[in-house]
Amino acid sequence: MGNQKVFLLFAKQPSPFDSEEMIDPFIGIVTDERDCERFEAEHSEYEVSWEERFINDSEGHWVEPGDTVYGYFYMSTIRESPEGEVLDLLTDAAVESVLYQQANARKMLAIGHIQVITIGDIRLDGNFPIVDEPADWDKIKN
Numbered sequence: 492m493g494n495q496k497v498f499l500l501f502a503k504q505p506s507p508f509d510s511e512e513m514i515d516p517f518i519g520i521v522t523d524e525r526d527c528e529r530f531e532a533e534h535s536e537y538e539v540s541w542e543e544r545f546i547n548d549s550e551g552h553w554v555e556p557g558d559t560v561y562g563y564f565y566m567s568t569i570r571e572s573p574e575g576e577v578l579d580l581l582t583d584a585a586v587e588s589v590l591y592q593q594a595n596a597r598k599m600l601a602i603g604h605i606q607v608i609t610i611g612d613i614r615l616d617g618n619f620p621i622v623d624e625p626a627d628w629d630k631i632k633n
Contacts, residue, residue: 495546495554498527499562499586502615503538515540516617517586520562520608522554530613537615549591556611561596562586562619564604593628600625607631 500519506512515538521527524541531539546554554560564586586606590596596605605622612619620631 495522495549496543497522497546497554497560497589497610498524498541499544499589500527500530500613501540501542502534503540504536504615507616516615517562517606517619518615518617519613520560520589520610522556522610526611544586544589546589546591548595552591554591554610558591558610560608560610561590561593561599562606562608563588563590563596563599564606596622597625597628 498521499517500521501515502518503513503515506514521530527539527541546560587603590599590605599605600622607620607622622628622631
């Protein structure tokens with residue numbers, strides 16, 4: 492197991508489907524807790540929180556902003572937007588582990604899903620590319 496700590500950011504906000512319902516989607520990964528604190532200070536309209544994770548399999552490489560990592564999770568919420576677009580939101584799913592090597596992420600598809608994440612890319616809607624099956628890798632443009 493790698494020993495680099497990263498921080499998963501969340502931003503509690505009104506649901507795009509029902510303004511009276513609140514969601515708390517996963518919105519990104521950063522490498523420095525000060526980035527979490529800065530985001531929280533700059534976005535007081537959200538209830539920001541974060542969780543620590545250690546990157547699995549990153550020995551020999553220090554992950555930095557701009558690097559791609561893979562978040563493994565095993566359940567999600569799929570909803571349709573008001574415009575008819577299907578969104579896969581991680582409102583009910585926990586990113587169980589963060590992987591650096593794509594080969595290891597591919598192995599996890601047998602038991603769950605993979606989210607492709609660029610370190611430092613914050614997406615308030617929580618809409619990151621999802622890999623559900625091996626053929627999906629070719630479609631990913633993160």
